[in-house]
Amino acid sequence: MSAKQVKDTAQEIKEHPMEGLLRMDRMPHIWCSTCGLGTTVTALATAINQLGLDTNKMAVVSGIGCTGRVAGYLKLDSFHTTHGRALPFALGLHISRPDMKVIVFSGDGDLISIGGNHFIHTARRNVDITVICVNNFIYAMTGGQVAPTTPVTAKSSTTPYGCYEHPFNLPRLAASSGATYVARWTALHIRRMTNSFKEAIAKPGFSFVEVIAPCSTLYARLNRLGTGLDLMKFYHDNSVIKHGIEPKDADIDFQSKIVVGKFIDIEKPTYIECLNDANKHVFGDKYKPYGGSDGSY
């Protein structure tokens, strides 16, 4: 390629294809190379673009950790809250503005350990929120400690001889808590993950997508699993798509096969629908259906 051609190519690409949805003034991001977060954020941005949603009416809420930083990079109304508390904050935001789509981006430790109680109760209420959980099996931001998702025998900085606690199976937990949509993919399944995000966002109710993502800096290094690319190869060779499977059959063991797919897709009244139905039943015409704030205060 000649120098002129290079120059022309550089001129042609004037903006990042996701520029409309990313805060370019915050780039470069803090994530390690080969981290699964970049892929997951790109898939979400693609999903939003393909759905053609009004991005003025979308908000993203996250907690703490590597995944917690997503809120800072998405060009939406975005809230970076405290550790584990993204869901109750998002619940308050959603109830005050039911016309907006609220997406929670959270890591496995944030969402399921410190935020576990909020997770099961927000799912139980079927609050119309989409939750994307990037599961890298470890606490990455703080340096690689054991998580409630760490597979048995996997090493972390606080299980230096291997984890011996039973881990959570996240789709099973989400489904049994009441989620109306549950799917799992790996960071390799970009197209399928993007489709799941679209379905999850369009789904009224509590929708949950788990994304198994490589952490080459900590999880892979501590467990001698190679580079990020090696992990992607592992996902390629070991992921098994099983749509509609019982989530209880989707446990993940250390370096085992990973069952992926859409497991749950059901219809159920949302929190606000239940609230309005119940009040209408009691108060009749005296009750004006709750519609939240119109943003004018």
Add this chain to the structure above:
Amino acid sequence: MKADPRNVLTGANYLDGNHASAEGAIAAGCKFFAGYPITPSTEIAERFARRIPLLGGVFIQMEDELASMNAILGASWGGLKSMTCTSGPGFSLMMENFGLGIMLETPTVLVNVQRGGPSTGLPTLPGQADMMQARWGSHGDYEVIALAPDSPQESFELTIHAFNLSEKYRMPVLVMTDECVGHMTEKVIIPPAEEIELVERKYTDKKPGEAWPYESTNGDIAPMLPVGKGYKFHVTGLTHDYRGYPVINAEAQKLKVKHLVDKINKNVDDIIWIEEKDTDDAEIVMLSYGISSRVMQPAIARARKEGIKVGQIKMVTVWPFAEKRIAELAGKVKSLIMVEMNYGQVFLEMDRIARGRCKTYLAGHAGGTVHKPEDIYQIIKEAAK
């Protein structure tokens, strides 16, 4: 802005402090309450839950107090006036995200109906021992506003006042009541809606793309940005700059923390509300707040009958502390006495400000019941020596 008449139960009502507080919130236009049951605060949540469906709002009982505090912050950003109530252990749990509210500069109201502690303590009996927790309970450096009603009437009025201060200073405001006031039933006069002045939230008048969420420093209050209107703003609990973007260095920390501290310290004259009686020629001034300011009355009356020149100050705002006035009095009087239902919390602040210029006494009490007038009287006698 005046209160909406649909929200105001105008007239003479017979309410306990907790119900009055709920009515205050409703009159102030509160439309979102997230709470968790805990004695002795629960009646606030119960009344709100009963009243709100026909007033266009939502009550939600959350899974715990951590969630309650977060949900009211989320709802406030969504554009609804929001609140929660709690007591004792629940107040401890709320402290984490009370700090988030301070850091994000989010208007909301938290009513703490104080009971005896530590730990589970005395669920059904009063205390005033969360006063320093109110001041310093969340980690980090910041200033707070805490109001202390002494009656159901004040529970109504100060809950409205708390909403107004929260909007004006863009921060969570604490109403520090107690089990006595919460469960004491008295006449509560609720004025007509047009006599209830409400502070409206200030939103930016700049266009999307031109406005940032923290465009002021040094204690000036920046207007908020509304969600859903294309501003696409970011806010974070990390130390941040005017854009709301995280900045992790000492310079940004100084700017942010100084701003949080300044916005109260520069406005103390507007915020501080104390009520004085007989302080002009007093040799002894009694300081108190909440229920204790009523409990000390018989002892003061008895001492004054005996010719002891006792004045008194009721602190409606405990935080920020009325430092200027107390310092002035410390230079004039023989003794200052703090009457409170703990073993010396707000007393420490009074004692610090007196700086040895007068004698200071604590009429303390472990809680569980209010002071005996005799015990307060004995301290007045001691202070008069």
